[in-house]
Amino acid sequence: xxxxxxxxxxxxxxxxxxxxxxxxxxxxxxxxxxxxxxxxxxxxxxxxxxxxxxxxxxxxxxxxxxxxxxxxxxxxxxxxxxxxxxxxxxxxxxxxxxxxxxxxxxxxxxxxxxxx
Amino acid sequence: xxxxxxxxxxxxxxxxxxxxxxxxxxxxxxxxxxxxxxxxxxxxxxxxxxxxxxxxxxxxxxxxxxxxxxxxxxxxxxxxxxxxxxxxxxxxxxxxxxxxxxxxxxxxxxxxxxx
Numbered sequence: 376x377x378x379x380x381x382x383x384x385x386x387x388x389x390x391x392x393x394x395x396x397x398x399x400x401x402x403x404x405x406x407x408x409x410x411x412x413x414x415x416x417x418x419x420x421x422x423x424x425x426x427x428x429x430x431x432x433x434x435x436x437x438x439x440x441x442x443x444x445x446x447x448x449x450x451x452x453x454x455x456x457x458x459x460x461x462x463x464x465x466x467x468x469x470x471x472x473x474x475x476x477x478x479x480x481x482x483x484x485x486x487x488x489x490x491x
Numbered sequence: 492x493x494x495x496x497x498x499x500x501x502x503x504x505x506x507x508x509x510x511x512x513x514x515x516x517x518x519x520x521x522x523x524x525x526x527x528x529x530x531x532x533x534x535x536x537x538x539x540x541x542x543x544x545x546x547x548x549x550x551x552x553x554x555x556x557x558x559x560x561x562x563x564x565x566x567x568x569x570x571x572x573x574x575x576x577x578x579x580x581x582x583x584x585x586x587x588x589x590x591x592x593x594x595x596x597x598x599x600x601x602x603x604x605x606x
Contacts, residue, residue, distance in 0.1 A: 408592070408594075417582060417598050420593040420594065431592065463534055465536060469592065471592060476592050477543070480592070480594060481538055485535065
């Protein structure tokens with residue numbers, strides 16, 4: 376079965392640079408979530424999109440922005456990167472329209488971002 | 492305030508034994524969902540099992556079962572017949588209400604299965 380695809384899998388950036396993370400949800404899934412997991416931490420919700428509109432907002436810094444495109448893929452744009460942004464960034468997807476999203480949320484393999 | 496509490500930072504279990512990973516939650520919303528995920532050292536988050544607040548029966552998925560005690564606000568994960576491949580970090584998470592779908596995670600429990 377198709378899973379959530381994230382690219383790139385690994386990314387190394389320097390402080391103050393920008394980064395773009397991409398997420399391709401499971402086919403037919405209409406909702407995308409972004410989570411940030413710092414080293415040794417639990418995942419923290421950043422932002423979600425349903426049908427290309429922002430749905431919920433968590434602890435996403437103002438330096439970050441995200442959007443969901445017409446093909447349902449999503450991109451997380453991160454600017455003025457700081458050392459503390461080094462983390463594993465997960466994208467998850469669910470099919471919210473038929474309420475399946477209430478009881479399922481599948482995660483991608485994550486993008487490991489290292490800021491030096 | 493922490494909405495999901497996992498009190499066991501680390502657990503050991505011998506192969507083929509059963510193990511229970513604790514999870515308590517805090518919500519005033521009558522409608523919520525509880526999830527368990529497994530995170531191996533490779534980093535991916537693997538969905539294991541889900542329990543809805545209105546579900547009458549405890550959820551089961553293969554060797555995984557969820558001991559749901561609503562009055563005590565606990566949702567413990569039971570892994571039967573542990574295997575070496577079960578060694579991983581386990582996260583309990585909660586979705587509150589029917590409108591917000593984002594998950595709130597606990598700090599996790601690191602499980603080590605020994606031969």
